[in-house]
Amino acid sequence: MRFSLNIFFPVFILASTTVMAEVELSAGSGISIIAVNGVEVESDSLIGNNISATLPNGINQILVNYSAEIESSGDLEIETTNPHIIVFKAEDSRLVLSAPEITRISDFNEFDKSQQWKLADGSGSSISYQSKPLIKEGFQLxxxxxxxxQRFNQSGDALSINSFAPINRPPVTLPINSVVSGVNISSLSNGSADNADSVNLPEKLLQYWYLKADAETRERFKVWISNK
Known part of the structure; x- marks a missing residue:
């Protein structure tokens, strides 16, 4: 089920900042934020690019892609990467996610396969992260x-949401696929494995944001859900 950010998740966009979320993320040139913590971001922009988001303190998962102008046969063509999942930990900070300037298709393809993103705070200091492309096989329009x-986050992968602490719950990490690109994701979390305690993440997120919303937003939610 997909929900409108205008009703459920206004705090994710910098234009409506609140005290609940304290990490402000800006995307650099060519980067678009597709989803935040498992929830796809809907954009009011005609071109569909989201370049900023506000996140809760702690570990966060974002889904982004990168577009670059690549010269081919004397013409410039826009190439867009696979979406990349990026997981990082931050608190009370302003972060910028950027990518190297790419003009050659060989460099573009290499970027799409590896971890070449740069995540930095306001002072320019690098923020540790883990990433991997979300690849869909076969022909696709x-x-x-x-x-x-959603399928990825239910897979038990080290970068799936269920491998680190869900909102308002003790940290949970899974022993399966605990190493990505040679780096252990456990460095981002101090949790211990708890395979018996399954989490319905969409339900938890809905409960969390409903309880955090003001009375007017709750009423709009009730009206919206009654029409579905």
């Missing part, structure tokens, strides 16, 4: 990012 990300 379009992609359902929400469904793909």
């Amino acid at each position: 379009s992609r359902d990012y929400a469904s793909e990300l």
Whole structure:
């Protein structure tokens, strides 16, 4: 199920800052934020690019892609990477996610396969992160990012949401696929494995944001859900 940010998740966008979320993320040139913590971001922009988001303190998962102008046969063509999942930990900070300037298709393809993102705070200091591309095999005219990300987050991968602390719950990490690109994701979390305690993450997120919302927003939610 996909929900409008205008009703459920206004705090994720910098334009509506609140005290609940304290990490402000800005995306550099060519980067678009597709989803935040498992929830696809809907954009009011005609071109569909989201370049900023406000996140809760702690460990966060974002889904982003990068577009670059690549010269081919004397013409410039826009190439867009696979979406990349990025997981990082930050508190009370302003962060900028950027990518190297790419003009050659060989460099573009290499970027799409590796961890060449740069995540830095306001002082320019690098922030540790883990990332991997979300790849869909076969021919595709379009992609359902929400469904793909939901399947990924239920997979037990080290970068899936269930491998680190869900909102308002003790940290949980899974022993499966605990190493990505040679780096252990456990460095981002101090949790211990708890395979018996399954989490319905969409339900937890809905409960969390409903309880955090003001009375007017709750009423709009009730009206919206009654029409579905």
